[in-house]
Amino acid sequence: MRHFLQLEDWTSEQLHALIDLASDLKREYFAGGNAPILKGKVLAMIFQKPSLRTRVSFDVGMQHLGGSALYLGPSEIGLGKRESIADVARVLGGMVHGIMARVFAHDDVLDLAKWAGVPVINGLSDERHPCQAMADVLTIKEHFGRTHGLKLAYIGDGNNVASSLLLMCAHFGIDFSIAAPAGYTLPQKVKDIAAPLVARNEISFSEVTAPADAARGADILYTDTWISMGQEDEAAERIRDFAGYQVNAELLAQANPGAVTMHDLPAYRGKEITDEMMDGASSVVFQQAHNRLHAQKAILATLLK
Numbered sequence: 001m002r003h004f005l006q007l008e009d010w011t012s013e014q015l016h017a018l019i020d021l022a023s024d025l026k027r028e029y030f031a032g033g034n035a036p037i038l039k040g041k042v043l044a045m046i047f048q049k050p051s052l053r054t055r056v057s058f059d060v061g062m063q064h065l066g067g068s069a070l071y072l073g074p075s076e077i078g079l080g081k082r083e084s085i086a087d088v089a090r091v092l093g094g095m096v097h098g099i100m101a102r103v104f105a106h107d108d109v110l111d112l113a114k115w116a117g118v119p120v121i122n123g124l125s126d127e128r129h130p131c132q133a134m135a136d137v138l139t140i141k142e143h144f145g146r147t148h149g150l151k152l153a154y155i156g157d158g159n160n161v162a163s164s165l166l167l168m169c170a171h172f173g174i175d176f177s178i179a180a181p182a183g184y185t186l187p188q189k190v191k192d193i194a195a196p197l198v199a200r201n202e203i204s205f206s207e208v209t210a211p212a213d214a215a216r217g218a219d220i221l222y223t224d225t226w227i228s229m230g231q232e233d234e235a236a237e238r239i240r241d242f243a244g245y246q247v248n249a250e251l252l253a254q255a256n257p258g259a260v261t262m263h264d265l266p267a268y269r270g271k272e273i274t275d276e277m278m279d280g281a282s283s284v285v286f287q288q289a290h291n292r293l294h295a296q297k298a299i300l301a302t303l304l305k
C-alpha cells in the first residue's frame with residue numbers, strides 16, 4: 001500500500017516521475033480534458049483545519065479524473081474525539097478508495113495510514129505539507145525550465161511548509177537557504193532526514209538569521225505565514241519575533257536578476273509579504289496556487305488508479 005505522507009518515503013526518481021505526470025496531466029487537461037482514469041473512485045477528505053486550495057484542488061482533481069470526493073469537516077467526524085483514528089480509518093477504508101487528511105498532529109495522519117487499508121495522503125500536518133511542495137517544484141520547473149542549480153531562499157518560520165520544501169529541494173537539486181529568527185529554524189529531525197539527500201544531490205543548505213544573507217544569489221524568494229493554523233494564541237509574540245522577515249522589493253533586489261517570489265497562501269499581506277511581491281512582475285504565486293490542482297492529480301492518479 002502506497003501513501004503520500006512525507007517526502008522521505010519517496011525516492012528522488014519517484015518524485016521526478018510524479019512531477020512529470022503532473023505536467024502531462026496539466027497538458028492533457030488543457031488539450032480537452034483528462035481521461036476518466038479514476039471513474040467510480042471516491043476520495044474521503046478529512047479536515048481538522050480550514051482550507052481553500054487543498055480542499056478545492058483534491059475535489060476538482062478527482063472530478064477531472066472521473067471520480068468524486070467527500071468532505072468531512074471537523075464537526076462531522078471528530079477525528080480522535082468522537083471516534084478513535086484507527087476506527088475511523090478502518091470504517092472509511094471499507095467505503096472509499098483513498099483518504100486525504102489535514103490534521104494537527106503528524107502522527108495522526110501516519111496512524112490513519114496504518115489502519116485504513118487504502119492510500120492516505122497528507123493534506124498538511126503540523127510538521128509537513130508535502131502536497132504543497134509538489135505544486136511548488138512544478139511551478140519552479142515550469143518557470144525556469146529546470147530545477148538543478150537553482151537557489152531557493154526561504155524567509156520566515158521553519159514550519160511544516162519549510163520542512164517539506166527543504167526535502168523537495170534536496171530531491172530536485174535546488175540549493176536551499178533559510179533565514180529565520182532564533183528559535184524558529186527548521187526542526188533538527190527534518191535536517192537529519194534531509195542530510196543524506198543534500199549530500200547525494202550535492203545541493204548547498206544553509207541556515208542564517210538575516211533575510212538578505214539568504215536572498216543573495218537566490219532565484220526564488222519563498223515565504224509563508226508567521227502564524228500557522230493552531231498557533232493563533234502565539235500571534236502577538238510571533239508578529240514581534242518575525243518583524244523584518246518580509247519578502248519585499250528591497251529583499252528582492254538582493255536576489256539574482258529574474259528571481260521570482262512564491263507563497264503557499266493564505267498570505268497575510270503587509271506582514272510576511274508585500275502586495276507588490278504578491279501582485280507584481282516577480283510573482284508566480286497564483287500559478288503556484290493553480291498548480292496545486294495539477295500536482296494533486298498526479299498523486300491521485302498514482303495512488304488510486
Ligand code: CP
Nearest residue numbers: 051052053054264265
Ligand atoms: N496552501 C494551502 O494549503 O492552502 P489551504 O490551506 O487553503 O488549503
Ligand code: NVA
Nearest residue numbers: 159161228229265266
Ligand atoms: N504553515 C501554514 C500553511 C498553510 C497552508 C499553516 O500550517 O497554517
